[in-house]
Amino acid sequence: MPRDNISAVYRLKVPPAMAAHRAQTLALEQSVEMPAEAVTDLRVLDEVLARVERIEPQADGTSLAHLRLACETVCEDAGQLMNMLFGNCSLQPDVELVDIELPPSLAQSFGGPNIGIDGLRRLTDVHGRPLTCSALKPIGSTVDQLAGLCRTFAQAGIDIIKDDHGWANQRSAPFAERVTACQQAMREANGASGRRAVYAPSLYGTQVQMQRQIELARTHGVGAVLIAPLICGVATFNALKREHPDLAFIAHPAFGGASRIAPSVLLGKLFRLFGADAVIFPNHGGRFTYPAEICQDIARSNRAPWHGLRPTMPVPAGGMSVERVTEIKREYGADTMLLIGGSLLIARERLAERSRAFVEAVAAPGEVAA
């Protein structure tokens, strides 16, 4: 097998005595997908067949199998990378993908974030503290209601105001009208405040549809968008990111319930690899049940040096509240975006006040993790 290849680590939930055999069948499944005895071409056996590098028994009775997959199977295509890493074995419940590593050339060909953490800071002109983010909810609202929300959030000093990920082209607020009105509200609010709050509309549909949505949004000056890579397909996400190298992409984890890819791999590494400038993930203690350690792993994978790819901004979210801002800042540090949605909106007529409280809590000096 050539030197430049992909490493993938899988947790095997089989008795330790079975681990070596299971790893071997996994290597077949994720490469030639046929018995090795049936392969007649020696080059394929030597260079294409995935290889079991080593197996590490774990204290909990599972085993970690380290596999090497040939780069030539991936064709620098994002969907194909997912296919080779977890296509068929996603259907086998005794396998979990727990880590990946790529050769630098493959990482560079996907390219990672367009602007990353630094770019999001330049875009919003926010330095030395976490960014703040809120969401336009609920779906079913009218364009006027959403533009009003934009104005309230922007005036309160929130940095990024994103569509809820449930927004597509609903008749109560079709994409074109929504984007026009919300971006106009942002422009006015920014004009008055001298700040650079950013509106990020949610993309939906196919690559061609998303392309049109981005073009429309750009004519209004939109500089960031929300995208759900597991719904639209990672190849579409990666292609759009390449076509718009100055645009920020905020990745939403919806449909990420392929629960047997470790979140630090899927949201931490793969989303970054394909180009997320910011990755929203379900923080611990909210509506979702990821433990703190997994959340920290995601943030670490988003920001760690990796083949020269820009760092991605982690966005702990999912039922966060103003009351938890200090704790989240302490945990995740400054290179973080704090996203609070429903917990602001529940203030109803005191929304502006509560949004300002959010902004002030994030801006407040105090202990911030390195």
Next chain:
Amino acid sequence: MPRDNISAVYRLKVPPAMAAHRAQTLALEQSVEMPAEAVTDLRVLDEVLARVERIEPQADGTSLAHLRLACETVCEDAGQLMNMLFGNCSLQPDVELVDIELPPSLAQSFGGPNIGIDGLRRLTDVHGRPLTCSALKPIGSTVDQLAGLCRTFAQAGIDIIKDDHGWANQRSAPFAERVTACQQAMREANGASGRRAVYAPSLYGTQVQMQRQIELARTHGVGAVLIAPLICGVATFNALKREHPDLAFIAHPAFGGASRIAPSVLLGKLFRLFGADAVIFPNHGGRFTYPAEICQDIARSNRAPWHGLRPTMPVPAGGMSVERVTEIKREYGADTMLLIGGSLLIARERLAERSRAFVEAVAAPGEVAA
């Protein structure tokens, strides 16, 4: 809530006393995604907020929650349907999507299979018995090797010869060269045999790339393609299917490991809804562990009358062998495609013979389920 809406049934893995509360938070998560108290617009509360219809305690201690979701949230977009059914709650491990039902108008707007079971029979001119299918393996093979395989399989009488789902644009056999050579081999074999064996190349990448691949394939007379809807995104799949209403789409389950969507929903109903003419699924007793009952549920959902959508051809696969043909025929009946790959190729120099044995076993008279 208006009459025309989507029903979704979720299994809740919480203590029965918690089920009502859990169902209510699920209804919020999958619609307005904020506390109901924070919703100020009465229309949204009345028409957009998902509704818990009823909760059925189960013998195993779980509960089934029947929810109604508003059609207006889906915008007739396939990705958005996945998002509203299982976007955020896919990240919550106590929730499994176990059934769905749609209003006829929404089902018709997605459209289901282009040609379905009847069309695949017309395409291949095979009636009254299951279809046979094999795969071009392994990735890493050359174009000549693959064209040779096509010839052997077609001469042996196999009906559909598909690319392995690991094929993209690998340098050993790039898409354009592979499709040209394989389709040419099929044409020659069909010319000699008077049969109508079909080659189905595997699509990869984005909608725009797949569109180009389809156009290229069509110029060579290709009439069927293989697609992995969970990798390319269901919106892309559905859009391609609409743009090519005479083309057969064979759906591959790769990356379907969102294991908390019941396979009968994901592979049985949703793949059919978005347009799979044939759905490959991991049959019991092979390399995968779906129990027989789940496999039968998939086949049933593929074929049952449903809003006038064409029935989809179920394709039990994943480590099947010639020795199991009689059993599979008995279990699934005639409106089935039998897919055997590695178990043919392992015969190596006796591949033609073993392929003929496959074809003869399928054609043999004998007990076939209704």
